[in-house]
Amino acid sequence: MIEYKDIRSVHLEISTRCNAACPECPRNFHGVDIIDNYPICDMSLLQAQKIFTPELLQQLDNILINGNYGDFITAKDGLAIVEYFKEQNPNLRIEISTNASGRPNWWERLGELGTIVDFRIDGLADTHHLYRQYTDWHLIMNNAKKFIASGGHAVWSWIPFKHNKHQQDLAETLSKDMGFEKFWVVDAGRDTGPVFDRDRKLSHVIGEYTGTTDFNEAYSKYTDYLNNGELLWSKNNLAPFNSQIKIYEDKFFIIDFSNTLRCFSVKDGKELWNIQTEKSLIRSQKKLSMVIVKGLLYFNNSLGDISAVDINKGELLWQLPTQSSLIYEAAFSLETSDIIADLNTLFFSNNKNQFFSIDLRTGSFNWENKINSSLRPTLIGNYLFTVSNEGYLIVIDKQSGNIIRVTDVFRNFKQKKRNKIKPSGFVIGLNKIYLSTNNGRLIVIDTVSGKTISTLKIDNEKISRPFIVDKNLFVVKDNAIIKLR
Numbered sequence: 073m074i075e076y077k078d079i080r081s082v083h084l085e086i087s088t089r090c091n092a093a094c095p096e097c098p099r100n101f102h103g104v105d106i107i108d109n110y111p112i113c114d115m116s117l118l119q120a121q122k123i124f125t126p127e128l129l130q131q132l133d134n135i136l137i138n139g140n141y142g143d144f145i146t147a148k149d150g151l152a153i154v155e156y157f158k159e160q161n162p163n164l165r166i167e168i169s170t171n172a173s174g175r176p177n178w179w180e181r182l183g184e185l186g187t188i189v190d191f192r193i194d195g196l197a198d199t200h201h202l203y204r205q206y207t208d209w210h211l212i213m214n215n216a217k218k219f220i221a222s223g224g225h226a227v228w229s230w231i232p233f234k235h236n237k238h239q240q241d242l243a244e245t246l247s248k249d250m251g252f253e254k255f256w257v258v259d260a261g262r263d264t265g266p267v268f269d270r271d272r273k274l275s276h277v278i279g280e281y282t283g284t285t286d287f288n289e290a291y292s293k294y295t296d297y298l299n300n301g302e303l304l305w306s307k308n309n310l311a312p313f314n315s316q317i318k319i320y321e322d323k324f325f326i327i328d329f330s331n332t333l334r335c336f337s338v339k340d341g342k343e344l345w346n347i348q349t350e351k352s353l354i355r356s357q358k359k360l361s362m363v364i365v366k367g368l369l370y371f372n373n374s375l376g377d378i379s380a381v382d383i384n385k386g387e388l389l390w391q392l393p394t395q396s397s398l399i400y401e402a403a404f405s406l407e408t409s410d411i412i413a414d415l416n417t418l419f420f421s422n423n424k425n426q427f428f429s430i431d432l433r434t435g436s437f438n439w440e441n442k443i444n445s446s447l448r449p450t451l452i453g454n455y456l457f458t459v460s461n462e463g464y465l466i467v468i469d470k471q472s473g474n475i476i477r478v479t480d481v482f483r484n485f486k487q488k489k490r491n492k493i494k495p496s497g498f499v500i501g502l503n504k505i506y507l508s509t510n511n512g513r514l515i516v517i518d519t520v521s522g523k524t525i526s527t528l529k530i531d532n533e534k535i536s537r538p539f540i541v542d543k544n545l546f547v548v549k550d551n552a553i554i555k556l557r
Contacts, residue, residue, distance in 0.1 A: 081134040082124075086153065087114035089146035090139075092171050093205040095267040095278065099141070101291055103205055103268045103275070114147035120156060129160040137168045139192075145174040151181060158185050169229070172215050173207035179215045183222030190227045190256070191216055195236040196243060202235050202276060205267070213250075220251040227254045233263050234279050257544075257557065266290060305341035309334070315360035316410075318369070320383055327360045331373040335386060345386030349373045358446065361410040363418070365432060370418055372408050378418065380435060390435035394428060409458075410448035419470070421445045423461055429473055439473030448537070450500050459495045459507055465522055479522030481507060481515055497537020499545075508547055510534040514556075530554060 088111055095103040099110065135157060137144050144150050157164055167188040172179075182189065193212060194200055200209040220226050228247040232240060244255040264279030272287040284290050315327035323344060327333050333347040352374045362371035368389065369381045376395040381388055395406070408422045417438060421427040423446045429438035443466055449458040455476070456468040463482030468475055482490050489511075498507040504525065505517040512531030517524055536548035545556040 076128075077131070079128070080132060081136070082132060083136045083138060084115075085139075085141045086137050086144055086150060087142035087147040088112055089114055089142045090171075091143060091146055091174055092207050093270075094203055095205065095265055096203075101268075101294060102266050102287075104270065104272055104287065114142070115149065115153065117149040117152045117156060120149070120153040124157065124160075126160045129157060129164065132161060132164055134165045134167070137166065139169045139171075144168050144170045145172065145178070151175070151178045154182065154185060154187060171204055171207050172212045173204070174211070176211065176215060176218075179218040179224070180222040183219040183224030186223060186225070188225040188227065189219060190229045191252075192229050192231075193243070194231045194233065196239050196246075199233075199236045199239060202267070202278060203231065203233060205269075205275075216250060216252070226250075226252045227256055228252045229256045229258050231258050231263075257555070307336070307341045307343070314374075315371070316362060318362050318364055320364050320367075320369075323383065325362060325369060325371075325383075327362070327371060327373070329374075331375070333362075333369075333371055333379070333381065335383070347379065347381055347386065347388055349377055349379060349391070350375055358407045361408070361420070363411050363413045365413050365415065368432070370411060370413065370432070372411060372420070374406070376406055376408060376422065378411075378420075378430060378435070380432070392430060392435045392437075394422075394426065395424070407446035409446050412449055412451055414451060414470075417470070419449055419451065419456060421447075421449060421458060427458070427468070427473075429470070441468065441473045441475065443468075443475075447495055447497055450498070452500065457498075457500060457505070459498055461494055463490070463493065463495060465505070465507075465517060467522075477522060479517075481517055481522075481524055484524065484527065496534055499538045499540055501540060501545075506538045506545060508535045508538055512549065514538065514547065528556075 090099060093100055093103045154166060157166060167190065169190040170192065172191050191212065192204065194203045197209045201207060216226055230240065230243060247255045264281045266277050266281055266285050267275045268287050269275045274285045309328055311328040311330040313326050313328050318325045319338065322338050323335050324338055325333060325335050330351055331349045335344045335346065336342065337344055360372055360374065362369055367383050369383050370378065372378050377391055377393050379388060379391045406422060406424065409420045411418055411420045413419065413432065416432055418430040418432060421443055423444060425442050425444040427441045427443035430436070431438055443458060443460060444462065445458045445460045447459055449456050451470065454470050456470050458466050460466060463480065465479040465481050466475060467477040482493060485493055494510045496508040496510055498505055500519060503519050505519055507515040507517060509515070512529060512533055512535050514528040514530050515524055516526045530547060531549045533549065538545055538547050547554050
C-alpha cells in the first residue's frame, strides 16, 4: 500500500459540470442529459486548501486536472485553485484537460503560471461542434492564443472521426503555426452513433451509424440493456487458465495449468470436450499458445509437447514432444514462443536454442535450427523473422530452415548493460521492424538491410510487444497504453 508521504502525483476531478454535450460521453445519452442522481458540484478553493495542504503540495511533482466527470472551466474557483497550488509549490507540474470553450479572462493567467493545457479540439470551425456540441471553436482558438502568448504549454488533442479526418493534416499545420507544442491524436473509440439535441431531436450521426435515429426507441433499448445487463454465465475450473483464448464459430478454447485444453460453448459456457496432456508439477512461466488451421487446433503445453486436435470431434490427432527429457528445473525455465502457421506448417521456437518447423498433417519435424528465442516469430512470404533473446535479428528460409541473415540490433548498447537487456517482442510494418525491450526502448530497424534506424526511449521498465492498428503503433507499459505515430 502506498503511504501518504510517498504520493508524488495526483489525478484531480475538479468538477462534475460540463458546458458541452459530447454524444459519446458517459455523462449523457448521445447528447441528452438523462443520467439520474448524477451529483452536480465543483471543488471550491476552501475545499482545495483543506485537501491539498501546503505540506502535501510541496511533496508533489504532478497534478492532472482531468475531465472524466466534468470540465475544468465549469469550476468557478478553478483558476484560484491552480494559483494556490503554484503558490505553495512553484515547481509543481500542472496539466489541465479541457474543451476550453469559456472563461476568456482565465487564459493569460494560466499561461503565466506555466501550466500545460490539453485543448480538446476535434475539428476546424465547420466540424468541431459535431462532436463537441455547444462549444465555440472561435472562442477556443482565441483562448489558446492568449494562453500560448503568455507562456503556457499548449497541446492540441484531436479525436479522429469520419467527418474530420480530411482536416487532420491542416489542423496539425495550424497547431504548429499557432505555437502548440504537440498535436496529439487520441483514438478514443468514440466514432459512431446518433447525436440528439436538447429537445431530443436527431441532430446528425457520426461515423457509420445505421441504427435507429428515434430518441425514445434508442433510449428504450439502452435502458433495457442496463436493466437486463446481467452476467450471461460463469463457470469455475479446477485449475487456473494459462493461455491465449481462441474462438472458432460457436466455440472457444483455453488451456489451464494442468495442461488440459478445454472447449466451451460461447452461448452458455458449457464445456463441450477437453484434451488432457501430460501434467507438470511446475507451472509454465509463459502463456501457452494455439492456432487454428482448417478446422484443426494446434497447441503447446508447459512441457514443450505440440498437439493437434479435431475441433468438431474433440479428438487428439497427433502429439509431438519437442524436449527429449526434462527435469523439473528445465520445465520451469522452458519458454516457448507463440505458435504461428501457414496452410501446411507450424513454426515456433524456445529459449533452449531450438527453432522448429512441423508438418501440420503428420506432426513430424520438417527441420530444426539452433536459434534461442521465446519471441513470437513473423512469417512474410518465404521468410521467417525472429529476434533472439541475445538481441540478434535473424531471417530464415521457411522451406529449408537455413539462416539467411543475422544482424546484431543490440550493438549500440554498452556491453555491461547489454547482458541485462532482453527483447520483449517485435512487429513488422511496411518497411520497418519495431522491437521493444525490457528496459523500455523501442528499436526501429530497416527491414531490408537490418540496420538500426533509431532507438526511442519509452520508459525505464519493460514495455510490451508493439502492435499496429490503423497505421498507428501502440505499446503497453504498466497500466498505460502509449500511441506512437
